[in-house]
Amino acid sequence: MTETIPAALAAAVRRDPTTPLLTWYDDATGDRTELSGATMDNWVAKTANLLVDGAGLGPGDTAAVLLPPHWQTAAILLGGWAAGLELLTGPGPQPVDALFAWPATVEAATAWPAGDRYATGLLPLAMPLRPLPPGFVDYTVEVRGHGDRFVASQPVTAEDAALDGTDHGTISAAAEARAQELGIAPGARVLIDAGTHPDPADWLLAPLYAGASIVLCANLDRAALDKRVASENVTLTLG
Numbered sequence: 001m002t003e004t005i006p007a008a009l010a011a012a013v014r015r016d017p018t019t020p021l022l023t024w025y026d027d028a029t030g031d032r033t034e035l036s037g038a039t040m041d042n043w044v045a046k047t048a049n050l051l052v053d054g055a056g057l058g059p060g061d062t063a064a065v066l067l068p069p070h071w072q073t074a075a076i077l078l079g080g081w082a083a084g085l086e087l088l089t090g091p092g093p094q095p096v097d098a099l100f101a102w103p104a105t106v107e108a109a110t111a112w113p114a115g116d117r118y119a120t121g122l123l124p125l126a127m128p129l130r131p132l133p134p135g136f137v138d139y140t141v142e143v144r145g146h147g148d149r150f151v152a153s154q155p156v157t158a159e160d161a162a163l164d165g166t167d168h169g170t171i172s173a174a175a176e177a178r179a180q181e182l183g184i185a186p187g188a189r190v191l192i193d194a195g196t197h198p199d200p201a202d203w204l205l206a207p208l209y210a211g212a213s214i215v216l217c218a219n220l221d222r223a224a225l226d227k228r229v230a231s232e233n234v235t236l237t238l239g
Contacts, residue, residue: 003158004168005081008175008208009044013037020213023232024071028219031124033071040075042148047079049146050139052153055098055116059084059154063098064112066090066105069194069203069216070122076100076139077200081168082150086161089200106133118142163200172209175201179210182238186211191225191234194218202238212236 002008012021017038024033035043051057063085067073080087088096093112100118101109109117119136121129126140158169166174178201184190190212192203207214215232220239229237 002176002209003172004156004160005078005162005171005205005208006152006156008172008205009041009078009082012208012211013041015211017041022071022074022214022216025215025217025228026124026219027217027221027224029124033124035071040071040078043072043075043143044078044082045148045150046143046146047075048082048150048152050143051080051083051085051098052150053146054142057083057085057097059156059160060086061097062086062088062095063100064088064092064094064096064109064114066099066101066109066112067120067122068102068104069192069198069200069218071216072120072122072126072139073200074204077204079150081156081162082152084152084154084156084160086165087163089164100139101133101136103129103133106136110135171201171205175205175209178202179206179212182206183236184210184212185236188212188235189215189233191215191217191229191232191237191239193220193239195220197238 018036020034021037021040022035063080065087095113098116099114102122117136118139120139128138128141162168162171190207197203
């Protein structure tokens with residue numbers, strides 16, 4: 001069993017860095033973004049470097065991630081775990097060392113005592129958020145200035161806290177079990193309705209640990225579902 005989330009990502013990238021790891025759709029905006037394993041790994045490394053070099057954080061520190069399913073959310077979560085942080089998704093508010101929010105959660109985020117505060121609009125092409133909420137810096141702007149290779153000062157272990165008080169080892173075992181429960185096989189191309197599977201355990205971790213690639217769809221247009229299944233070579237639909 002892969003015992004940490006960074007190790008699961010590294011294994012996915014090693015298998016084939018060029019094929020899609022996560023493909024994002026938003027049927028309300030028409031946005032489609034495809035990230036290969038190598039591209040996702042670059043975003044994860046940039047995010048980890050933002051947290052470590054930019055914010056001075058590392059193992060033992062915490063970050064709140066108040067974001068919905070999205071490819072940027074995947075990069076932020078995976079980057080936070082690569083940096084050795086424990087990530088919190090709620091309930092809150094509680095003190096954290098960093099915080100990520102988007103327009104729908106900015107108001108609630110202001111109640112969290114936090115060090116560095118990052119906002120993102122989750123916009124097509126990772127466009128900057130305008131206007132930027134007071135007290136926040138733009139994640140998509142800040143992250144681009146950081147290196148696309150990250151080397152941890154100390155490796156993440158199975159005993160390290162990962163998500164909402166749960167350690168990497170427990171998260172890893174749960175992700176593998178959830179993949180089996182959902183029927184996600186190695187090599188599968190899984191279409192996931194973000195509206196019905198908002199938990200990162202479903203839309204991110206279970207496919208990652210199973211060795212599957214993800215087609216993550218927000219505001220899913222069910223009238224176009226069959227066409228998307230065909231065009232994306234989907235083998236399993238989680239609607």
